[in-house]
Amino acid sequence: MKRLAVIHTGGTIASRPNPDGPGVTPQAAPSVPGLPGVIVHDYQPFNLPSPHVTPAHMLALAHLIEQLAPGHDGIVVTHGTDTLEETAFFLHLTLATQTPVVLTGSMRHAEEASWDGPGNLLDAAQVALHPQSRGRGPLAVFGGDIYDARTVTKVHTTAVDAFGGYPGPIGRIDRVGDSAHLRYFAMPEARPVYAPPALPAHVEILYAYAGWQGEGYAEADARSDGLVIAALGTGNLPAELLPLIARTTTSGKPVVIATRTHAGPVIPIYGYPGGGATLVEAGAIPASFLNAHKARLLLLVLLSLGRDLGEIRQVFEAGAF
């Protein structure tokens, strides 16, 4: 018999119309549809809508997974879809286990005609129990597509087909009758593990726009141990930001430049004031292919491990995640 752990954390996959107030809220955790030959153990460390999930919850989840991994062949985490990619990437950074960990959720709740919970849960369970899923780091499974935690992102607010992210799925699961057909399109990769015992650092994200003159920058800088900016295009900003960023990096505090564009790397191409090449010259760190909220988690983890500006720059530059 195979052993599967299912860790329920809330989200729409656990939600129904609220009996005591407006809207839809997390209630009872869903059960995994029949899996012959599999012993399922259920856990529920919290039951939250995912906008209420914090890095502290992610850290607790990582500890629970490391504790359960040696006794199970696979682990499924059900999670709200709004911040699922952040939890997936946090687990990608912090988990050492080779046991497959698969995150899934649903876009429709249990009382809707198009309830997508049971199918996603069954797909996730079969992916988690598949030997080819070992050593790939946490995966996200939605609608039969299997995504890497680094690239997966929510691309639609309401559609059942809500997940994507450049360059797309790394695998696919389909079923014919009871048998699962699983294909991966990439080999598993070795990855470094960053496991902070706690997360004392404070990192904020600023979002760039045409005409931004740095409003809010000084306040965010004063509160933070590091900043992430969702910049424009390949990682460019209005000229007014250049001296502000130079001052922050000179003080030894990291400023990571991500992009608000939905795909592609941040690279230092442009040499006009605020262009990516000038930001890098001023000490800013390009986020590579990570979106701003994933770059924030990497920076939070590295700062919480006590890494300095040079070491943080090396991790981002080498793509060591």
Ligand SMILES: NC(=O)C[C@H](N)C(=O)O
């Ligand atoms: N589909 C969902 O799960 C959305 C929900 N707001 C959540 O993230 O908890």
